Amino acid sequence: MIPVTTSRGTGIFNHGCDWLSQNIRIKCVALPHHNVGEILLSAKRLLLVLGAVAAVTAISLPAAADTAAIVAARSDYFHGLGKSFKGLREELKGSSPDLNLVRKYTGDIAAAAPKLPTQFPAGSGPQPGIKTEARAEIWSDGAKFRQAAAALNTAAQTLNTAAQGSDIGAIRTATDALGQTCKTCHMTFRKEDH
Numbered sequence: 001m002i003p004v005t006t007s008r009g010t011g012i013f014n015h016g017c018d019w020l021s022q023n024i025r026i027k028c029v030a031l032p033h034h035n036v037g038e039i040l041l042s043a044k045r046l047l048l049v050l051g052a053v054a055a056v057t058a059i060s061l062p063a064a065a066d067t068a069a070i071v072a073a074r075s076d077y078f079h080g081l082g083k084s085f086k087g088l089r090e091e092l093k094g095s096s097p098d099l100n101l102v103r104k105y106t107g108d109i110a111a112a113a114p115k116l117p118t119q120f121p122a123g124s125g126p127q128p129g130i131k132t133e134a135r136a137e138i139w140s141d142g143a144k145f146r147q148a149a150a151a152l153n154t155a156a157q158t159l160n161t162a163a164q165g166s167d168i169g170a171i172r173t174a175t176d177a178l179g180q181t182c183k184t185c186h187m188t189f190r191k192e193d194h
């Protein structure tokens with residue numbers, strides 16, 4: 001128990017309140033001693049709220065080791081997407097592309113495209129010890145990022161639909177349109193534009 005003098009008189013505060021007064025000084029110091037019990041009660045409630053906030057934060061923000069794993073999985077994801085896209089473009093360069101192969105690539109791209117947003121959970125952005133080309137704007141300008149991801153998905157589905165036919169010109173055009181969506185997003189949200 002420790003006596004504390006405030007503008008409203010001297011009150012007896014126990015150690016709990018003394019400790020709390022470091023954090024919520026105004027509440028502790030402004031009330032006379034008969035309100036100590038009340039202060040402790042509201043402090044308890046405050047701690048409960050803080051605990052709940054900490055729990056929610058722990059769920060939504062991964063720890064450093066998890067972040068490295070998320071970024072590694074993201075890298076695999078984009079390498080897969082990049083490989084399919086490159087293979088597709090190579091195949092379409094020839095005068096008589098193998099349509100079965102073309103459809104395999106467009107099918108893989110169409111399946112991967114909707115998964116792009118899930119590669120970027122909150123907290124997996126640039127930070128010390130993590131090697132990533134992701135820009136912080138992915139999270140600070142989330143609406144624009146989701147729009148760029150949706151543009152990729154739309155282009156990927158359109159391409160895959162076109163590839164079910166045999167109009168090579170139409171498939172080439174849809175492939176170029178898809179490539180534009182990669183570029184557009186990289187320009188804004190990736191550190192190097194490759």
Ligand code: HEC
Nearest residue numbers: 075078081082085132133134148149152181182185189190
């Ligand atoms: C909505 C945004 C967006 C779209 C669309 C997009 N990318 Fe990316 N891409 C990124 C970001 C951000 C990174 C950096 C990720 C990182 O380093 O953590 C990246 C990285 C990459 C990488 C490098 C992966 C690595 O770790 O080295 C390749 C390859 C890639 N993208 C290919 C593509 C291709 C091909 C397309 C289109 C078919 C595409 N991307 C569409 C945002 C996008």
